[in-house]
Amino acid sequence: MGNLRSVERAVAHLGFTAVVQDHLGGATRLIIPGVGAFGAAMAQLEPRVSEIRAFARDGHPLLGICLGQQLLFGASDEGARETPGLGLLAGRVRYFPADLGVKVPHVGWNSLQFRADSRFGAGFPQGGQVYFVHSLYTECEDQADVAATCEHGIEFAAAVERGNVWGAQFHPEKSGDLGLALLRNFLEFNP
């Protein structure tokens, strides 16, 4: 909800300019934030789906945050009706299983383990903590797409990265200095 503005402000704080618009005109890199439901978000994105796919295919940096990471995938368990996602990464969005003995939604600070060669996680201290608010997680078909893992009852993909397509299940814009550093990695990333 306020996530869009928070991301905008965090980007501005880092000395970059973020423009909130409903099309990709003039964009050199794209952040898809999002708090809400998969189906509703895809319905909103619907007129831009092919544009976003082409943007990613052309190698422009793209970062999905929270629901935005989930939208990068093909499909989600959320909602009664099956809605296709952007399909930029292979896999499915799933609910945390009910029998894990952990609280869902997963809200709060938790630690990340980034893959050593992750460009998204460059400079991130192993085990550093970031802020999460989510009930679903993304199950990657290709484990090579998992940039960082986090544990909440199960180990899940806290960040994904495939070439120029990145995702953060957590909120870098609300994760203090460590989060801002990750956001900076994206803003300074040149594929």
Next chain:
Amino acid sequence: MRSIRVIPCLDIRDGRVVKGVNFVGLRDAGDPVQLASFYGREGADELVFLDITASHEGRAPVIALAERVAEQVFIPFTVGGGIRTVDAIRDALLAGADKVSLNTAAIQHPELISEAAEKFGSQCVVVAIDAKMTCEGWHVFTHGGRRDTMMDAVEWAAEAVRLGAGEILLTSMDADGTRDGYNLLLTRAVADAVPVPVIASGGAGKASHLVDAVVEGHADAVLLAGILHDGVTTIRSLKDAMAASGVPVR
């Protein structure tokens, strides 16, 4: 493992931070944005801004402050005080707040909790309860502790969660400002009665109090104000002490 959150609370009056001792004798303790930014750098896990005068002076909520805070502070924060409608909640969230804290308005209009939870999600709906011991047990008080609602605090907490509250901010009016420690019995009674996180508030004086609130009170987070604003201690040293006692912190 999720960390126990340490949350500075900034009581706001006329745009400035104050901390009341038992809610009387208010004292100026700084600019909210500067202080918030300082606490963010120091390791605060979240921040809470409460406009403590809003409820009985009928003023607009702290939306403008949320805007200013959101430009400088990049950790989650909650605003409360005088937020009475779904529209006001939306405004606060759009201004950059991550959660809103409902107190009097939730008591007067419990449906506000469910409407907000439905529209924006339970994760952004905090119900704040000011509890005070009476002859009939812990009652919920409003208006800065001056009005007894005659509602049982534990029952109200359970009801608020049933309606959709994602978190309970529980203040012991008896312990508040004493620095003698949180009210562990009250905290535990509420924490054990609800499935959502409980933030213990009121009475923090030293690190061992925070540990007690978690270990004995079953709190998921601890709120503090006076001892931080006065510079008696720092978030970092409190967290170091908590970690040494086996409490997971960031």
